[in-house]
Structures are given as structure tokens and as C-alpha cells.
Amino acid sequence: MSALPRKVPDAACDLVMAWEGLRLEAYRDSGGVWTIGYGHTAPGFGKGFRISLLVALAWLAEDLEIAAKRLEGRIGREAVDSLSDNQYAALLSFVFNLGAGADWTIWRLLREGRLDEVPNQMARFVHAGGVKLKGLVNRRAAEIKLWRSATS
Template structure:
């Protein structure tokens, strides 16, 4: 499966666009639409480069989710892909969220698991609450 345009637009909305590197709420150097790999202090990019980085990062997340070999709707695929894009494959791999999905848990149980992932640097962040709620709702679409 591939990310929907709905997901791509939501990621852009959630991440915002920053063409100069900055440290995110967890203290990680970030640029573009939440790109972190190899980012350094003082780095600058164009909007076109930010779009390319987003597509590359999304491809990595999509490949991971596809590799789970779980039958998913487009909404479920988007929800998991956004989760991996935002938090990384390692966090999904060892999560109760993934265990519940694999066990065939109810949509409500799975939505509850999405909603647990709202902390960065030990702080509950409003932006993460909104993002996890979007994922929880996208799971049932």
C-alpha cells in the first residue's frame, strides 16, 4: 500500500514546514516536515527539498508497515504509517499497539493504544495528543 494524499497533507499540517534546522521538542535536530536523519545545526533547504525528504521518509515508513504483512484498510495503513513516521519503527515494533493489532483486538482497544503515545521528552504535548487522536480516528475510516 501507499500513503494517501490525506495522510501526506496531515503530516505537513502536523509537522509544519521549517527550512532551517531546529531542535524538536525531544531535542533532535529536525528540518523540513519533520526530517531528522543526518540533520545538522545551521542546515537550510528549499521547499522542494523538504517535499523530497518527506517522500523518502514516508517510503521508509510505508515499507515498514507493508512488511508487517497485516491486512489493513487505507485508513489503518495511514494511521500506522503516520505513527512510524512520527515515532519510528522501533517504537511500533515493541508496542502494545502492534500486539493488539496482531491479536485482532477491537477498534476501541487499538484506538486507546494510539492515544497513549502523547509524550516527548517526558512531557505531554498537545500536538501529539491531536496527532494520536487523528490516527485513532483514521484507524476506523
């Protein structure tokens, strides 16, 4: 039987909530994807679709669990467990926002324990559609700040 997954830190929830914002009615994001709640995307909703705050919070929890599984799939349980809570929270926000591309250098650095190089890799992910976006620059800066802050 496998070990229980690592708990999603409150700091991950707080960071995602701050950057995604809360929208209780579906809207198209900058990429044209129908989105609702705290950045939740899924088929089956569109214009006029509404949810409650409780649903938004439940979907956020589910989406962060998905991000945690993706992260662990890329770097392994041992590497995940070696991270501080704030490092883990920063990476969960990063994966929530971007996904977890298989060929990204950041995963190799994490597996190798080269944690001092991770912020520079995170800072590279600030473009959408080939355009550098101030919002992504600011979000990566917040994730990096959390990554570097001390916690257990």
C-alpha cells in the same frame, strides 16, 4: 520476487504535513534534534542549513516509505494489506512521529486483527520526556479520527 509495496495514501502525507509543519531552515526540535522540512531528521545539517520545498517534499516521501517499511516489519504484509487506506495512513503518521518500538502492544493487536483495540493503544503515546504534551494528545486524536473514518 516480492510484491510491490503498498502505496502511501495521500491522507498520510496530508496528516504528517499538517502536524509537522514546513520549515525550510534547520532548527532543533523539542528533543534538541536538528530537523528540517516536514520533520526530517538526519546527520549533516545544522544552524543555517536551508532546503527548497521540492527537497522537503522528496524527503517527506522517503521518510513515509521508511515508516511503511518499519510498519510492515512489525506487523507483516498480510496485516498491512488488511487495513483500509485511512487506517494505513493513520498508522504511517504514528510511525513517522514515534518510530516502531519492538515491544509495543499495538503491533500484536494489529497482527491478531484486533483493529477495534488499536485506537486505545495509539492514544497512550502522548508523552515526551515523561510529560504529557497537548500537541501529542491532539496529534493522536487526529490519527484516531482518520483511523475511524470510512474509506476503502
